[in-house]
Amino acid sequence: xxxxxxxxxxxxxxxxxxxxxxxxxxxxxxxxxxxxxxxxxxxxxxxxxxxxxxxxxxxxxxxxxxxxxxxxxxxxxxxxxxxxxxxxxxxxxxxxxxxxxxxxxxxxxxxxxxxxxxxxxxxxxxxxxxxxxxxxxxxxxxxxxxxxxxxxxxxxxxxxxxxxxxxxxxxxxxxxxxxxxxxxxxxxxxxxxxxxxxxxxxxxxxxxxxxxxxxxxxxxxxxxxxxxxxxxxxxxxxxxxxxxxxxxxxxxxxxxxxxxxxxxxxxxxxxxxxxxxxxxxxxxxxxxxxxxxxxxxxxxxxxxxxxxxxxxxxxxxxxxxxxxxxxxxxxxxxxxxxxxxxxxxxxxxxxxxxxxxxxxxxxxxxxxxxxxxxxxxxxxxxxxxxxxxxxxxxxxxxxxxxxxxxxxxxxxxxxxxxxxxxxxxxxxxxxxxxxxxxxxxxxxxxxxxxxxxxxxxxxxxxxxxxxxxxxx
Ligand code: NAD
Numbered sequence: 001x002x003x004x005x006x007x008x009x010x011x012x013x014x015x016x017x018x019x020x021x022x023x024x025x026x027x028x029x030x031x032x033x034x035x036x037x038x039x040x041x042x043x044x045x046x047x048x049x050x051x052x053x054x055x056x057x058x059x060x061x062x063x064x065x066x067x068x069x070x071x072x073x074x075x076x077x078x079x080x081x082x083x084x085x086x087x088x089x090x091x092x093x094x095x096x097x098x099x100x101x102x103x104x105x106x107x108x109x110x111x112x113x114x115x116x117x118x119x120x121x122x123x124x125x126x127x128x129x130x131x132x133x134x135x136x137x138x139x140x141x142x143x144x145x146x147x148x149x150x151x152x153x154x155x156x157x158x159x160x161x162x163x164x165x166x167x168x169x170x171x172x173x174x175x176x177x178x179x180x181x182x183x184x185x186x187x188x189x190x191x192x193x194x195x196x197x198x199x200x201x202x203x204x205x206x207x208x209x210x211x212x213x214x215x216x217x218x219x220x221x222x223x224x225x226x227x228x229x230x231x232x233x234x235x236x237x238x239x240x241x242x243x244x245x246x247x248x249x250x251x252x253x254x255x256x257x258x259x260x261x262x263x264x265x266x267x268x269x270x271x272x273x274x275x276x277x278x279x280x281x282x283x284x285x286x287x288x289x290x291x292x293x294x295x296x297x298x299x300x301x302x303x304x305x306x307x308x309x310x311x312x313x314x315x316x317x318x319x320x321x322x323x324x325x326x327x328x329x330x331x332x333x334x335x336x337x338x339x340x341x342x343x344x345x346x347x348x349x350x351x352x353x354x355x356x357x358x359x360x361x362x363x364x365x366x367x368x369x370x371x372x373x374x375x376x377x378x379x380x381x382x383x384x385x386x387x388x389x390x391x392x393x394x395x396x397x398x399x400x401x402x403x404x405x406x407x408x409x410x411x412x413x414x415x416x417x418x419x420x421x422x423x424x425x426x427x428x429x430x431x432x433x434x435x436x437x438x439x440x441x442x443x444x445x446x447x448x449x450x451x452x453x454x455x456x457x458x459x460x461x462x463x464x465x466x467x468x469x470x471x472x
Contacts, residue, residue, distance in 0.1 A: 001032060001033065001034060001035060002033065002034040002035075002177075002180070003034070003035050003037075004034060004035065004036045004037060004176040004179065004180060004200055005021075005035070005037040005200075006037075006183070007037070007039055007043055007047065007197070007198060007199045007200060008183045008186060008187075008196070008197055008198040008199075009043065009046050009047045009050055009197050009199070010046065010047075010050035010053075010193050010194045010197065011050075011187075011191075011192075011193030011194060012193075013183065013187075014043070014046075016037035016038075016039065016040075016043070016200070017040055017042070017043065018037065018038055018039070018040040018043075020037070020038040020202075021035040021036055021037055021038060022035065022036045022038070022173040022174070022202060023035050024036065024091055024174065024176065025322065025323070026090045026091075027090065027091065027092065027093040027310075027318070027319040027320065027321055027322065027356060027357045028090070028093065028309055028310060028311070028318065028319050028353075028355075028356040028357075029355065029356065030323070030355055030356060030357070033090055033091075034091075034176060034177070036173045036176045036200050036201075037200050037201070038173070038200070038201045038202050038204065038205055039170070039199035039200055039201035039205040039208075040205075040208075041208045043199055043205075044168070044170075044199055044201075044205060044208045044209050044212060045212065045214075047168045047197035047198075047199050047209075048139060048168055048197075048209070048212045048214040048215060049214065050193065050194035050197055051139045051166035051167065051168050051194055051195070051197055051214070052139055052166070052214050053194050054166050054192060054193060054194030054195045055136075055138060055139055055165075055166045057192065058136075058161075058164060058165075058166055058192060058195050059135070059136045059164040059165075060164075061164070063118045063119050063122055063162070064119070066118065066161060066162055066164065067114075067115035067116070067118050067119070067162065068115070069161070069189055069190075069191050070111050070112070070114055070115040070118075070158055070161060070162060071111070071112060071115045072188070072189035072190070073111055073158075073182075073185050073186060073189045073191070074108050074109075074111035074112045074115070075189075076184065076185035076186075076188040076189055077104075077107075077108050077111065077150075077181060077182065077185045078108050080181040080184065080185065081100070081104050081105070081108070083177075083181060084103070084104050084150060084177060084178045084181050085099045085100045085103060085104045086177075087175075087176075087177020087178060087180075087181075088103045088104070088149065088150075088175065088177060088178065089310045089311060089318070090177070091146070091149075091174065091175045091176075091177055091321065092146060092147060092149070092174075092175055092273070092276065092318075092321050093273075093274055093276075093310050093318035093319035093320060093321060093356075093357065094273050094274075094310060094318060095310040095315050095316065095317075095318050096310055096311050096313075097313065098272075098273070099310070102148070102151070103148060103149070103150060103151065103178075104150060104178075106151060106438065107148075107150040107151045107153075107154040108150075108154075109438070110151070110154045110155065110158060110438060111154055111158045113158075113438065113439065113455065114154075114158035114159055114161075114162045114458070114459065115158075115162065117162075117439075117455060117456045117459060118162040118163075118459060120456060121134075121162075121163075121456035121459040121460055122134045122162075122163065122164075122459065122463065127467075129469060129470045129471075129472055130467045130468065130469050130470070131467070131468045131470065132465055132466070132467050132468075133465075133466045133468065134163075134460070134463040134464075134465060134466075135164070135463060135464045135465075135466050136160075136163045136164030136165040136462060136463060136464070137163070137165055137216050137217045137240060137462050137463060137464050138165060138166075138216030138217065139165065139166050139167070139168070139214055139215055139216050139217075140156070140160045140165045140166070140167045140168070140215070140216065140217045140218070140219055140462065141167075141168055141170070141209045141210055141212070141215045141217070141218045141219070142156040142157060142160065142167050142168070142169045142170070142219050142220075143169075143170045143206045143209065143210070143218065143219070143220045143221070143222065143230070144156065144169070144170075144171050144172055144221050144222070145172050145221055145222045145223075146172035146173075146174035146175035146321055147175075147273060147276040147277065147278070147321070147379075148273070148277075149171065149172060149175035149177075149178045149179070150178040150182070152221045152244075153169060153171060153178070153179070153182065155221075155244075155442075155453040155454065155458060156169075156219045156221075156453070157169060157196065159453065159458040159459045159461065159462055160219065160462045161191075161195065161196065162459050162462075163459050163460075163462035163463050164462075165217075165462050166194060166195050166196070166197075167195070167196050167197070168197045168198075168199060168209060168215070169196065169197070169198045169199070170199055170200075170201055170205050170206045170209050171198065171200065173200065173201060173202045174321055174322060175321075176200060179198060179200070182198065183198055186198075203226070206226075206230075207229075207230075207233070210230050210233045210234055210239075211233055213237070215234075215239055216239060216240065217239055217240040217241070217242070217462070218230055218234045218239055218240070218241050218242070219241075219242040219451075219461070219462075220241065220242070220243050220244070221243075221244035221245075221278075222244075222245070223245065223246055223377075224245040224246045224377075224402075224403075224447050224448075227243040227245045227449065230243070231243060231450075241450060241451075242449075242450060242451035242453075242461050243449040243450045243451065244278070244442075244443055244444070244448075244449045244451075244453060245278070245403075245405075245444060245447060245448050245449040246278060246377040246379075246403060246405070246447070246448060247278050247279055247280070247282075247377060247403045247404075247405030247406060247444065247448050248282055248283060248374070248375065248376070248377055248401045248403045248405075249279060249280065249281050249282060249283065249403070249405055249406040249407050249408075249426065250281070250282075250283040250284075250285050250386075250397065250398040250407055250408075250424075251265065251266050251269070251281045251283070251284050251285065251407065251408035251409070251410065252285045252394045252395070252398055252407070252408070252409045252410070252420060252424075253284065253285065253286045253287070253290075253294070253410045254287075254391070254394075254409065254410060254411040254412075254416060254417065254420065255287045255289075255290065256411055256412040256413065256416075257410035257411055257412065258410065258412070258432075259290065259293060259294060259297060260297065261410065261432070261433060262284070262286075262294075262410045263294065263297040263298055263301050264301065265281070265408065265410075265433050266281055266284045266298075266383060267298070267301045267302060267305065267361075267383070269281035269408070270282055270361075270381065270382075270383045271305060271316065271317050271361055271381045271383075273318075274317050274318055274319065274320050274359070274380065274381055275329075275361075275378065275379060275380040275381040275382060276320065276321060276325075276379055276380070278377075278405060278448075279405050279406035279428065279442075280406075281383075281406070281407075281408055282377070282378065282382065282383060282384060283367075283374065283383070283384045283385075283386055283397075283398075284298075284383060284384070284385045284386070285385075285386045285387070285388060285394050285397050285398060286385060286386075286387055286388075287387065287388060287389070288387040288388060288389050291365070291366070291385075291387050294385065295342070295344055295365055295385075298344055298345070298363050298383075298385070299344060299345060299348050302344075302345045302348060302349070302350070302361050302363055303345075303348040303349075303350065304350075305317055305350050305361055306350060307350045307351065307352050307353070307358055307360060307361070308353060309353065309356075317350075317358075317361060317381060318358075319356040319357040319358045319359075320357040320358070320359055320380060321357065322357060323357055325357070325379070325380075326357040326358075326359055326380075328379075328380075329359050329378055329379065329380030329381075329382065330359060332372070332373065332376070332378045332380065332382060333359070333362050333380075333382060335372060335373075336362070336364050336367075336371075336372070336373045336382070336384075339371060339372070339373070341364035341365060341366060341367050341371065341373065341384075342364060342365030342366050342385075343362075343363075343364060343365075344363040344364065344365045344385065345360075345361060345362055345363040349361065349362070359380055359381060360381070361381040361382070361383075362381065362382045362383070363382075363383045363384075363385065364382070364383070364384050364385065365385040366385065366386070366387060367384040367385065367386055368386075369386065369397055369400045371384075374386065374400070374401065375401050375402070377403070391420065394420070395420060395423045395424065398424050398426075399423075399424060399425045401447075402446055402447035403426075403444065403445075403446055403447050403448045404424075404425045404426040404427065404444050404445030404446040404447075404448050405426060405427055405428070405443075405444040405445075405448035405449075406426055406427065406428045406429065406430075407421070407424045407426040407428070407429040407430070408429065408430045408431075408433075409421045409424070409429060409430075409431055409432075410431075410432055410433075411432070414431055414432060417431045417432060418431060425445045425446065426444070426445055426448075427441070427442065427443045427444045427445060427448065427452070428440065428441075428442055428443075438454060438455065439454065439455035439456075440454055440455060440457075441453070441454050441455065441457035441458075442454040442458075
């Protein structure tokens with residue numbers, strides 16, 4: 001058992017004072033592997049006070065100096081890559097090869113990208129007789145989920161620190177492994193005391209942080225339900241909020257799309273990280289006339305997905321994060337079965353190991369837009385297929401949920417696909433399988449959130465604009 005019982009406060013690792021903890025189980029073996037301390041209100045207070053004290057000096061350091069700290073943190077994280085990948089595999093269930101690439105290497109690259117982008121993103125501008133300066137917003141509360149733990153922490157911390165903000169991070173209580181490495185990296189990089197503080201804890205710790213009067217801005221990634229509560233608390237004191245929330249993203253296959261590519265992409269996006277991805281394509285919208293063909297290809301595709309130990313190189317789908325989350329996903333599947341949707345994968349589901357929080361991938365067809373499965377985020381390996389007769393209908397289906405995080409469009413004509421993409425109310429839309437772009441803005445419309453992360457856009461989230469008018 002590893003005990004994550006030290007918080008990083010004012011440059012020191014301080015042993016937790018409260019006895020309350022969360023126990024983490026290996027998602028494959030179900031064995032207990034770690035405990036995470038719940039930071040108390042007084043530990044949150046000490047962290048915020050330290051951040052406030054550090055802010056005036058950090059805000060006045062040069063962008064170059066801040067960038068060099070970010071690069072030093074990236075180097076120190078790099079030295080701990082294997083340990084972090086192993087931790088994410090154990091905690092979240094991500095297959096190891098994928099964990100190394102997207103859970104560890106991509107975020108390390110993002111620390112370096114923020115260092116490189118900061119000078120341009122924060123450059124002063126001249127507008128007629130005004131000089132526009134970009135000032136750090138102040139002390140930021142960063143609250144993050146477990147599914148891509150280092151990525152989500154990095155999207156907030158690297159950008160906020162680059163902008164000159166000081167931060168108190170409350171990471172997810174379910175994925176502490178990368179946080180242990182991050183604390184070491186921050187100390188090794190000799191970041192000035194108080195600039196970044198890390199308090200482990202559960203939602204009560206997070207709530208105490210959001211409510212603290214010393215916080216200027218809350219940057220939250222997690223569920224829409226928690227995001228609403230956080231926004232309400234922050235709004236009462238006019239704290240700025242940035243919210244990266246859930247999704248129910250749709251892929252539209254136009255009639256001339258390459259069906260094999262559509263199916264391959266829908267399965268890989270939906271099942272990535274066992275479906276525990278906010279921007280996963282969880283709805284596939286196909287022409288009614290082609291439903292039978294898509295149905296057959298989905299059956300062939302899903303039968304080939306190997307569900308198994310994430311440490312095994314052949315496994316495509318690992319377990320879910322916890323027993324509780326598995327229960328939640330299984331309940332969604334049971335209700336979808338009862339609802340009478342076309343159970344496309346019913347007799348071709350891959351086998352699932354007897355131990356571990358595994359769930360076999362499920363695909364339901366002809367799911368009406370009002371159905372639970374078309375509206376709610378499952379956060380598991382479950383795909384809903386919907387059909388349309390006209391393009392207007394396809395767009396209406398895609399836009400027919402409260403969410404608007406991501407999407408995809410497929411067509412033999414990239415121009416046609418782009419016209420459809422421009423009608424979709426979502427923050428990031430891939431045409432014909434285009435890859436993720438870490439420099440592009442990432443975030444949602446509607447219930448998927450407020451604000452953007454990624455690249456220079458992510459740094460700009462953490463600035464206040466000041467206009468200095470010059471006499472003519
Ligand atoms: P969650 O909302 O339960 O928890 C997220 C974090 O917030 C955790 O650190 C938790 O301790 C804390 N928290 C929960 N309630 C809180 C409250 N009332 N006040 C303060 N802190 C609180 O989410 P989760 O289960 O960790 O993550 C899964 C969710 O995150 C999914 O809905 C997913 O779509 C979303 N997500 C969104 C993005 C995005 O970029 N849009 C990325 C990843 C995950």
